[in-house]
Amino acid sequence: MNEPQQIKNPSITLYPFHLRDDSDEGYGQVAKNAQNLWENLADNVGKEFDINELKSLRDKLNCYKNGHYKPDDKQENLNDGKLLTSDEKTLKFQPITQPDRPTLYGSIYPLRIHDTYTADLTFYYRNSKIKVSELTQLNPQGCLLPNAIKPSLGQTLLLYAEPAVYDTYRKLADECVKAFVQNKPEKSVDFRAEGKLFGSPIFEYDSRDDDATKRCHILVWLKQNPETLNADVAEFNIYLINLLCSRAKIVFVYHESRKKYRKAQQIVGELEKKLPEFSEIEKEQNRQVKLQKLKKLLAEVRTKMFDCAQQMRYLQEDRNTIDTNAENYGEALTKIKSLCIDGDNLDFLQKFLDLAENKYQRQIEIDLNYLIASQDLFQQSISTVRGMVDIEQVELDTEQEQNEKTRDRQLENIIFFVGTAIGGGQIFSAAYPLIKDTPIQWQPNFYLPLHPFGATLIYSVLFGLGFGLVTFPIVWVARKILSK
Secondary structure: OOOOOEEEEEEEEEEEEEEOEOHHHOOOOEOOOOOHHHHHHHHHHHHHHOOHHHHOHHHHEOOEEOOEEOOOOOOOOOOOOOOEOOOOOOEEOOOEOOOOOOOEEEEEEEEEEOOEEEEEEEEEEOOOEEEHHHHHHHOHHHOOOHHHHOOOOEEEEEEEEEEEEOOOHHHHHHHHHHHHHOOOOOOOOEEEEEEEEOOEEEEEEEOOOOOOOOOOEEEEEEOOOOOHHHOOHHHHHHHHHHHHHHHHHHHHHHHHHHHHHHHHHHHHHHHHHHOHHHHHHHOOOOHHHHHHHHHHHHHHHHHHHHHHHHHHHHHHHHHHHHHHHHHHHHHHHHHHHHHOOOOOEOHHHHHHHHHHHHHHHHHHHHHHHHHHHHHHHHHHHHHHHHHHHHHHHHHHHHHHHHHHHHHHHHHHHHHHHHHHHHHHHHHHHHHHHHHHHOOOOOOOOOOOOOOHHHHHHHHHHHHHHHHHHHHHHHHHHHHHHHHO
């Protein structure tokens, strides 16, 4: 019968990463759920381990006032680790002794790295040997897994142990991960890579979940070289935190960029469906209807173009974020390598940096180039539609102006006719009494003076013509001036 695999002096360290700032709310603005990391550590982890110091963590943090989260950049300057209200950077827990179990020790080192909250939360057994299956004691109810911590950027768990009875390091690492996660993650946590750090093998496992709050990333470090922990652990630990923080941001931002690109693609597809409407509207005979349809189409296309441009700006920000964090990751990796000893192999950490620089950044560049080409096409379409609108508007205005002139001439003719009729009637009415006073001689006699009735008609017509000849130029010039 095979003896159960055993490990000595195991420890588990949780490195969660949670965004403190939200750029969408404005520069330096605090995210709405920024305090969730501290709440979950205090309430979930503190409760499961029954550690009073962890339950009261909020009382020890500068970003809390009277039990309420109230961040203040002036007091919450955490880049040097000063998150605690005391001068101590690390909060140590009272040892926990339970029947039939080794004494449990622990501590937490909370800090803020620029716009991100993180912590070094460690639990360990000292001078003890346990079965691998008993690793569940260091993760009761899966309280250290992403589903319980819910870090917005993701997390890494580092399991360190000294092999006691084992077949191979890799097999032991597999069994440790299996026992620790207890089948809690939605996706299986699979082996990804291995290397050697300070003379001892280290193995990487990852669920590769697209959702950072569910992604389970685990490092298993098994002591082989007795000099492994003789290195400058404190210095190494801060380099490791910075490296893992940059890694979490790169993975998170890249998967977020996939969502933005898919949304931009959807907008591009909607815009492409609008293009055939141009030719359909072009067939419209009614200028007024045609103009209204063009204006409506132009408004729709411009709105979608704005949405697409917004997604492109987000993608550019994601690319810049990956650039910055890839640089930070590289610097941290260089510092870790400076502490390494002969025979160490950190190729798996270097491969991630190569992945970020070659695949992630390149993919976003390809996405942006595709969207820029589509944007140019739609910009030309907008210019074309805008030109069509301008032409149609000018032609419609010209047509309306001509119609108005025609109506004005018709109205002038009507007014002239009615005015003439009214004027003739008035003249006849004024001259009619003359017929009664002086009978008309129907036998024409050129030696007699002109009849008063005929004289009235003739003089009225001559006066009207003369008045019209005088006033017409004045009215014509006035209309020309007013029409300008």
